[in-house]
Amino acid sequence: MAWGAWDAVWDRVAGAMVGGAVAPLLVGERAQTEAEYLAGVGGRVAGALRGLADDADSVGAGGPERRWMRAVRLSAVRGETPPGAWERGEHPALVGWRAVVQTPAPLLDPARGVFPCSQLVAAVRAAHERGGAAAARYAGALAGAGWGVSGIPLAAQRELAATVPPRTLVAAALVAARGDAPEEWPQRRTQAVPGLDRENRRPFAVPHPHDPGVVLCTMEYVRGSADAGAVVSLCRMGTGDQPAHLGPQDTVEVWLHDRPGANRNLHFVLDEAARMVARLRAEGRRVLLHCAACQSRTPAVAARYASASRGVDVVEALREIISAVAGHLDNPELSRAAAALDGVDLADPRAVLFPDGMPELTRTPRI
Numbered sequence: 001m002a003w004g005a006w007d008a009v010w011d012r013v014a015g016a017m018v019g020g021a022v023a024p025l026l027v028g029e030r031a032q033t034e035a036e037y038l039a040g041v042g043g044r045v046a047g048a049l050r051g052l053a054d055d056a057d058s059v060g061a062g063g064p065e066r067r068w069m070r071a072v073r074l075s076a077v078r079g080e081t082p083p084g085a086w087e088r089g090e091h092p093a094l095v096g097w098r099a100v101v102q103t104p105a106p107l108l109d110p111a112r113g114v115f116p117c118s119q120l121v122a123a124v125r126a127a128h129e130r131g132g133a134a135a136a137r138y139a140g141a142l143a144g145a146g147w148g149v150s151g152i153p154l155a156a157q158r159e160l161a162a163t164v165p166p167r168t169l170v171a172a173a174l175v176a177a178r179g180d181a182p183e184e185w186p187q188r189r190t191q192a193v194p195g196l197d198r199e200n201r202r203p204f205a206v207p208h209p210h211d212p213g214v215v216l217c218t219m220e221y222v223r224g225s226a227d228a229g230a231v232v233s234l235c236r237m238g239t240g241d242q243p244a245h246l247g248p249q250d251t252v253e254v255w256l257h258d259r260p261g262a263n264r265n266l267h268f269v270l271d272e273a274a275r276m277v278a279r280l281r282a283e284g285r286r287v288l289l290h291c292a293a294c295q296s297r298t299p300a301v302a303a304r305y306a307s308a309s310r311g312v313d314v315v316e317a318l319r320e321i322i323s324a325v326a327g328h329l330d331n332p333e334l335s336r337a338a339a340a341l342d343g344v345d346l347a348d349p350r351a352v353l354f355p356d357g358m359p360e361l362t363r364t365p366r367i
């Protein structure tokens with residue numbers, strides 16, 4: 001199955017696996033080890049997703065767990081939780097299912113920090129109150145299958161990395177859904193593509209205009225970094241692309257696409273990524289914030305960080321940072337969403353940010 005055509009499904013596939021694992025952390029419980037999780041709810045998620053790319057509806061009927069597994073599979077494909085037979089029974093799978101179905105999703109209000117995908121955390125808490133950690137895991141996996149890994153708080157994902165790296169679970173979910181593919185992400189060793197747009201993807205880095213402890217850079221720069229304190233990645237990374245000296249909690253991988261319409265949880269993701277940069281900076285770390293070419297996703301998150309954590313006007317931040325990284329506005333949704341988080345309606349980013357036309361820019365690294 002083509003990656004582009006099913007990007008939203010892969011987000012939800014990953015969300016199902018990570019959602020179940022991270023759920024206990026959302027309610028103050030301990031995370032299970034990888035072996036424990038995959039022997040329980042995680043294994044059932046893998047079974048629900050197995051062969052998804054070939055047959056979207058192959059989990060048959062049966063007891064509570066089989067019905068829950070079918071709900072996970074259908075949620076991953078459709079992006080919404082089927083009501084099913086959730087009314088009766090106290091099996092943890094059914095308690096978790098009820099919590100997901102009965103917990104409403106708020107309407108998006110980015111300026112107030114209200115995001116529909118926050119329903120995932122609320123559903124996990126409701127399940128935990130009714131059925132403990134087991135029900136919370138079932139709820140987290142099912143809600144994750146609806147919202148995607150992009151809808152799971154990054155702070156919780158980073159905490160989970162102390163026990164099991166989320167990337168390991170993402171890989172397990174995608175292998176179950178599409179089969180083993182060592183030359184495809186997330187299994188492949190590197191996302192670097194020789195000969196692809198080398199001018200824009202070569203090593204490049206500049207300090208954030210409002211915080212020199214944040215470095216705005218390309219993936220190629222990250223791969224060669226020996227002194228980074230932490231990395232926030234806004235693009236897919238190969239298993240060998242992160243600096244070797246950093247541990248799982250030092251690298252945060254964010255599910256964010258650079259195509260219009262590809263990010264269901266766009267406002268949430270931009271806000272979460274910016275807050276993660278702020279959290280890492282508060283720990284005294286030198287943070288590399290990057291995407292593939294440092295031209296679109298990176299300036300959007302960097303501008304949100306500047307406005308939320310450094311008190312900079314978001315429009316001025318966007319203008320300044322896009323200029324600093326030789327960026328572009330090919331996907332105006334990113335700038336629009338960053339501005340909306342500050343309550344600014346940026347209907348036409350190009351006209352507002354660069355009314356005299358995009359500046360002539362060259363990529364001269366300054367680090």
